[in-house]
Amino acid sequence: MLDTLSAAEVQRALGGDSTALASLVRGLTPVIQGRVARALLARRSGWAAGRSVRQEVEDLTQEIFLQLFAEDGKILRSWQPERGLSLGGFVALVTERQTVSILRTGKRNPWKEEPTLVEDLDRPATDGGPEAATASREELRLLLERLAEELTPLGRQLFDLLFVRELGQEEVQRRTGLSADAVYAWRSRLRRLAGRLYGEISEMPGEKRTSPQGWA
């Protein structure tokens, strides 16, 4: 069903067409529910332990829907099918990110304004230094979670293509429709963001590691 939803139908739903909205909600519910369920079950021993998982799934799924449509559908309107993500893939990334944020902080976490590509390209690339190689698995897990919270769906998509699937530059360009410069800028942006977050994590109370130079 989700496969048949076009960008035009999403626009109709955002424009107040109740039939289109109902169709969109029916189509997106399993996607959101599945991602919420996975996140909740992975954290079951901590957050919300003892509560009905079914109720938590319903509440969080609804919360994600409300976030997608908040501010005149700002998040949904940012979906760009030409970047290679299906609507379901886009909403899945949004859900993962928002769910992690809600579970970690109990709050919504609106995306920060992204720096422009020009700003990115003007900044020098930074090196991770030896500290990066010795980061503990626990630190990396925490860093990955924080990174997921910070990134927009497009940023998350780029991280996935470049560093999880380790696709080549040309393949990433082909899949996203981005130029070589834009992909390069995203590499730089991701590197800088990871470095900054790594520095913040290293400075958290209880950590003896010093903040690595050049990452922030």
Place this chain on the structure above:
Amino acid sequence: MSDDRLLSQLGKIAREEQEAERARLDERWDRLAGGELSADEEAELRALAEGSAAARDAYQAFSPLGSDFHERVVAAIEGKSPSAVAPSPPPALGARPARRRRGLAWTASLGSLAATLVFVLLRFVGPGPLPIYQAELGGGLSAERSGQGGAEPRRYRPGDPVVLLLRAATATDRKPALRVFFVCRGAIQPEPWQPEPVRLPGGNLEIRGSAGLDIPACTERLWVVLGRPSALPDAAVLGRAAASGKLESRSWRAIQTAGLVIEGSG
């Protein structure tokens, strides 16, 4: 590539976690949420759910959210009061905003609750009397939607959420202990369910479970006993009380719900 060392490490961790996640909860669970499983696949997942607490949680978490949920979400997005899409919202809860965000699902679902049951005056021995409670069943298919009369039992499909509301006629800050007993083939089953109710504004109590999992497939109705934690009756005592019609004691009271049917239970 030294510039990307940290990101490469993160990518490796992400890959490993994705693989572990797929091994733990494979794609069948996502298709369960989408209602796309074959009967055999669903039976496999149900068998898993019966074999471990973790799989049972997963089954509840991934079981499809139904049309009631869709209606509530649409109403919430459109900025309508949840009660606007509900046939007959109970005024006592519908006007309360306290659980609006986290509990929107609940307030909206009240409209689809089957009107039922028994009012019991709970003159509870304790720091203050318990109010009159009304027990109502929700979730599943309403009698109207299933094309049946209002006196017909409420119908559920396996995996459907079963919502039990104990609605206080007057506001209270009490939260008594409770047990839920299942009636199968006319007999109160010995093993009670002891869910943790959610206390709602006004002292209403909400219990949620899953048809066929928390609520056995053979269940025809529920008994709820409320009272002192140390004094709640077992099935035998409840059975004698029900037979005699004396549904209250010094330390507990019992409420019976209307009938229900879990489809496919034979």
